[in-house]
Amino acid sequence: MWVFGYGSLIWHPGFPVAERRIARASGWHRSFCMRSIHHRGSETAPGLVLALDRANGAWCDGVAFRVEPGAEAQTLAELRERELVSSAYLEETLPVTAEGQTIACLTYVIDPDHVQYCGGLALEEQAQIIAHATGGRGPNRDYLWNTAAHLTDLGIADPDLEWLAQRVRELTA
Numbered sequence: 685m686w687v688f689g690y691g692s693l694i695w696h697p698g699f700p701v702a703e704r705r706i707a708r709a710s711g712w713h714r715s716f717c718m719r720s721i722h723h724r725g726s727e728t729a730p731g732l733v734l735a736l737d738r739a740n741g742a743w744c745d746g747v748a749f750r751v752e753p754g755a756e757a758q759t760l761a762e763l764r765e766r767e768l769v770s771s772a773y774l775e776e777t778l779p780v781t782a783e784g785q786t787i788a789c790l791t792y793v794i795d796p797d798h799v800q801y802c803g804g805l806a807l808e809e810q811a812q813i814i815a816h817a818t819g820g821r822g823p824n825r826d827y828l829w830n831t832a833a834h835l836t837d838l839g840i841a842d843p844d845l846e847w848l849a850q851r852v853r854e855l856t857a
Contacts, residue, residue, distance in 0.1 A: 685756040687763065688780050688789035690714045690746035691734035692827060695834040698766065699759040700752035706838060707748035707782035709791065712736040714744045714842060716810045716828075717803040718794055722769050724817055724824040731817030731824035732810055734831065735773065735794035737803050745840045748782045748789050760790070767792045772800040811848055815855040825852050 688709060689697060716732040725731025736744055751759045767773050773792040780789045794801055805813075817824035832849040835842050 685751040685759065686780075686787050686789040687749045687751060687759070688746055688778060688791040689749060690736060690744050690791075691831050693749070694747050694838070695830050697749055698762060699749075700755045701749045702752045703750040705748045705750075705782035705787075706840065707746060707780040707787065707789070709736065709744045709746065709778050709780045709789075711738060711740065711742065712744045712778070712793065713739045713742035714746070714845070715794075715803060716805070716814070716848070717801060718772050719800040719802050720817070720819055720824070721800065722819055723821040724819040724827050725813075726817075726819060729817055730800075730813070731819055731827075732802070732805075732813050733824075733827065736791065737794050737796070745842075746780075747838070748780055748787050763790070763792075770800060771795070772798040807844060807847060808851070811851040811855060814848065815852045825856060828852055 715737045717737045718733050718735040719730035720733040721727045774795050777788050778791045779786045814824045832845045
């Protein structure tokens with residue numbers, strides 16, 4: 685079983701990992717396009733979390749994780765509990781490319797018809813929301829900073845996240 689991580693799964697998979705590979709999902713882009721009402725915000729003051737948003741010609745670089753053999757059922761149950769808390773994500777199996785191979789990965793993508801979908805927000809608006817929101821798993825800014833730092837450590841460039849991380853630092857200084 686393989687899982688594609690593009691946000692918090694990169695730095696906190698939460699399941700036993702047998703192997704990690706840098707991977708690319710084509711036709712999708714990483715975006716703060718989901719309002720978070722549980723983990724990084726609340727219903728009265730939603731935060732933003734990353735999702736894969738479908739986009740022609742786009743791609744998202746992340747990490748393909750191979751689940752430790754024997755842990756597949758438990759991993760699937762825990763991922764569903766974590767990722768499907770509000771049904772804004774759809775569980776899909778996507779082909780990703782890693783080291784020249786195509787791997788079928790379990791992936792959570794945004795449902796563009798869901799009420800929590802907010803694609804197309806300007807980066808400054810995203811920064812303002814992220815700088816101030818807090819949810820059950822802590823401040824929204826920590827989620828952004830952890831993801832941006834881990835992408836940098838992996839050598840994965842994401843100019844929008846880099847800009848957001850810097851702007852939120854300025855807003856919260």
